[in-house]
Amino acid sequence: MTEPLRTLYNALVVPMARLALPIGRRASEKIERGVEAREDLMARWQAAAAEIAGRAPRVWVHASSAGETLQARPIVEAVRDAKPDAGIVYSFFSPSAERYVRDWEAPDAVDYLPFDVRSRVRRLLDLLRPDALVLVGAELWPNLVWEATDRGVRVGQACCRFGKAPGRLRWPMRSVTTDLYGRLAAVGVVAEEDRSVALELGVDGAAVAVTGDTRADVTLARVEAARTDPPPWRPPAGRGPVIVAGSTWPADEAALLPALARLREDHPELLAVVAPHEPSGPALERLERLAEKQGLWTVRLSALESGPGGRGRGAPSIVIVDRVGVLYRLYELADAALVGGGFGGSVHNTMEPAAWGVPVAVGPDHGAPHEVEAMRGSGGVAVVQSSRALAEVWGRWLASGTAGRDAGRAARETLEGLAGATGRTLEFLRNRSVPV
Incomplete structure (x- = not known):
């Protein structure tokens, strides 16, 4: 079955993607950056x-973007600690991962994965000659898996989460997905429901295990x-309580801003x-306009970091974070949080506020990741359907310090119960x- 699938993928899918790339470059700064960063890529890999x-x-470890790179880091670092003489390289696909790999010392080399063109994949495998390839997250590039396994490379997957009804389980992608998973030596999944999907795809029971999320x-x-x-x-002295809304999209902000306006009536x-x-310029300006319509005065974080905290015309209602890389630290300030993405199909990182002991609200379209369901069961996460419901949940947590602290403690304890995935993952891969 593999050869017809390869022929179809390389004769149809890859050329179509290459034709679409110039359009994508014009439409997206991220795609443009991804293309530019791959100039002279093979020369850099040759040096690596x-x-x-x-x-x-x-050992070659690959992950797609920022979130998966966070999952990959403890794996790479544990391999380095266990095998200091190993040759370790790390590849990523999306520019969003760049800030998480800058100055990372554990791998010997870090760079972009080439686009999944057969000739480029073969060239990279010829250069690196890996003994192991570990794919972190759910991303499988067909040519990479086909070519690596053809050469006898032991390919494993870590932190795999399929989600609900993923498109790759439906025709026509199901045939490709089944073929690829049949080639993997080990599939480490996040939760039992992911193991069930892997078995449905025909993965041998001995080759799949629940190892968790690193x-x-x-x-x-x-x-x-x-x-x-x-x-x-x-915040300036005397201000509070503090709400932190992280990784928000327009759909989240449409619920968030009215909820904040309503909550300020009591606080x-x-x-x-x-x-x-x-946090692009247009996104920040849009958020500022929407906040103004709700009677909320905003100030950007960059304007406060070197100042006293902003009293001026009355202290701001909202501080807008206009740079990346600081959100996980700002959750430390929160009495309650909203993690974005839940009003648009897939929630972002709820673990960060939970680690600080902060209770978390998410929207209804959160995608049901394992950690959200676990924290929801313990009372550390609340799923809200609307702006009004969001204000009510926050209001309950803020009205009683005990309620908010108890919910935050539940979130933290649930997260602690999920720890240990790095060790479980490496043990399973080695078995x-x-x-690695």
């Missing part, structure tokens, strides 16, 4: 291959390390910190003869 020549084992490990460690350093900014000193998922 020279760095690991003669090392053993040679984000729990890295998030808890990150927060503990940050406790000794001050956050990038603190006049309420301060909100809002971090758009993509399946993936040399």
